[in-house]
Amino acid sequence: MCGIVGLFIRDPALEPQTGALLAQMLGVMSDRGPDSAGFAIYRDAPPGALKLTLRGQGPGALDGLEAGLQAALRVPVSAERHDTHLVVALPAACEAEARAWLAAQRPGAAVVGAGRRIELYKEVGLPAQVSERFGLPAMAGSHGIGHTRMATESAVTTRGAHPFSTGLDQCLVHNGSLSNHNSVRRSLEREGLAFETENDSEVAAGYLTWRMRQGASLKEALEASLSDLDGFYTFVVGVENGFAVLRDPIACKPAVMAETDRYVAFGSEYRALAGLPGIGTARVFEPEPARVYAWERA
Incomplete structure (x- = not known):
């Protein structure tokens, strides 16, 4: 089906x-x-920015993520919460560094989509x-x-x-x-x-x-x-x-x-x-x- x-x-x-x-x-x-x-x-996204759509795998997985990522990358980071997902906008040149930080510091935040324009959301229900x-x-x-x-x-x-x-x-x-x-x-x-x-x-x-x-x-x-x-x-x-x-x-x-x-x-x-x-x-x-x-x- x-x-x-x-x-x-x-x-x-x-x-x-x-x-x-x-x-x-x-x-x-x-x-x-x-x-x-x-x-x-x-x-x-904002000019020059890349969007990462993150899915929180468990309670609190996305809490404080925007501030933590901004502190680690030392660049402007913005985020928009949609239920269990978070769309983070950051400079495109920082994508690899952001992914590395997420894997090491926030393994409960899975990257489900990335790009200049895409936002991707999915859930059971x-x-x-x-x-x-x-x-x-x-x-x-x-x-x-x-x-x-x-x-x-x-x-x-x-x-x-x-x-x-x-x-x-x-x-x-x-x-x-x-x-x-x-x-x-x-x-x-x-x-x-x-x-x-x-x-x-x-x-x-x-x-x-x-x-x-x-x-x-x-x-x-x-x-x-x-x-x-x-x-x-x-x-x-x-x-x-x-x-x-x-x-x-x-x-x-x-x-x-x-x-x-x-x-x-x-x-x-x-x-x-x-x-x-x-x-x-x-x-x-x-x-x-x-x-x-x-x-x-x-």
């Missing part, structure tokens, strides 16, 4: 509603994945409840993706929830199953990638990160995945300036898209899109198998 959604805003006047629309889409997909939910939303806990309906942004999970292959945990992020400003949600993810994981680990879970979706995200580190565009990385990743799947991938969709060559997992002058939207089912503004006049279509669909902001 599982439900995936994506929303790319073309009209800047609609950006203040991005979070509310994405939350609505996620909520509709609840019966496809009631175990856990997560989303990534893209909005700007119904999608509507997760959205409310993190304040998604009030968030503005240029685009976002989300996932509702039915854990058929592993335990219901926050770590196993989607999205998975393995590169700066990059994240992936996935509906389906990969049959060769263990062999791909071993190959990627030899290339220096590390994985936090046994989830095949994290392997797919890592594969795309590896390809793009080699110089491929997101579109080229997804096209290469058609040969290297075996299984049945639909991917929705977010990057700093846009998002992309790919279905496997058989395309047995449901998918529908809607396109207007104001937005492009993706959902596992049409009902996820039915509440969007102007949906009645949108171009609604089913994405073709083995074809990459990608949209970017200027």
Whole structure:
């Protein structure tokens, strides 16, 4: 099962509603994945800053973290708390030092996403409840993706929830199953990638990160995945300036898209899109198998 959604805003006047629309889409997909939910939303950090989204693993894991990190790095650090997650903005040049300090001093604060624009949140619970806990309906942004999970292959945990992020400003949600993810994981680990879970979706995200580190565009990385990743799947991938969709060559997992002058939207089912503004006049279509669909902001 599982439900995936994506929303790319073309009209800047609609950006203040991005979070509310994405939350609505996620909520509709609840019966496809009631175990856990997560989303990534893209909005700007202060100039020259990098954002780290941290998930607190246990009571007090995030308490005083902003002050401790600022004292250790001796640079301005700001933070915004969202329930069990904390978004920290700091100078981009300090990323490696910040990660080292967190690993040594705050092992209970896991980095779940990093980049100039991405914020990533996920937790166990119904999608509507997760959205409310993190304040998604009030968030503005240029685009976002989300996932509702039915854990058929592993335990219901926050770590196993989607999205998975393995590169700066990059994240992936996935509906389906990969049959060769263990062999791909071993190959990627030899290339220096590390994985936090046994989830095949994290392997797919890592594969795309590896390809793009080699110089491929997101579109080229997804096209290469058609040969290297075996299984049945639909991917929705977010990057700093846009998002992309790919279905496997058989395309047995449901998918529908809607396109207007104001937005492009993706959902596992049409009902996820039915509440969007102007949906009645949108171009609604089913994405073709083995074809990459990608949209970017200027």
